[in-house]
Amino acid sequence: MENMEHEYIIAHADKSVLKISGLKVKGLNTKQLEEILSEKLHTFVRVIGVTGDNIEMDVYDIDPEQVRKNEAGLIESLALAEGITTTDITKMLCSDKIVEVDYDSIPDEPISACARERWMKRQ
């Protein structure tokens, strides 16, 4: 067999993490939810984690304040997606943009396969 390649690619994208809690989720159509929120926020949205009562998403290239200001409207839009029921305790939390790390300061494997974790452990 030929020499096997193991390469790293760095994606230079700004993103924030959007967490919505207090939901009832069953049979969620993630594609539909991403499309609804992308249209509403005019940017890329990616669902990255779902449980029975909350959803975590990456939102790219957006000012987190813009998301926070639109909380009520966004929660209303969520209910349009198949598999989501909002409740009176539904809440939205948007993180600040991700912070860039210095890749030169990240320890090598085998501490962890995740560079972020390796970077944190080095602190």
Add this chain to the structure above:
Amino acid sequence: MKTVYILPTGDEIKNGTVLDLDAPEIVRMTVKEYPECEVIRMCPLLDIEDTIFNKISEIAQREPDLIVLIGGSGGGHRFSKTLGKDFTHSALERYLDEYSSHEIYGKNGHMWSKLVCGKKGPTTIINVPGPFVEASAAFGAYLNALSQNKDVNGISLAMAEAVLAQYPTGAASL
């Protein structure tokens, strides 16, 4: 291509919290390209590395042309305790003697996705990320690379580039 096994992973897929949209799309894409292919979608697996490893081993003994694992391709629980456990790439690395891999990192140092492609006997084994647009882009790149007779390095790179293209990345560096 005559036989393909699709292995969705994820507790949220297995318990029905999230609809499995990826597997039907991979079936559709495969059948479009290879109308006579038999495509088997297996019962979704929990995010447990040994469970995934054992199922890959079991299916590979049937010597299909392709096994596709869906989901669990990022840093996941290693980065955030609220995210799912991501074990498909580590299970594949344990199972495959030789493989090619491409890891996509965000500028925050978090591994967003790791694409692995390897061979065991006559079987090619790949993984694709869980998000629908990334899964369909990665699998489309696989089919395209296969039609161009690319080796596992070429397939892995093509899949990683297709996933990267789904982010508003601006510049990317290897």
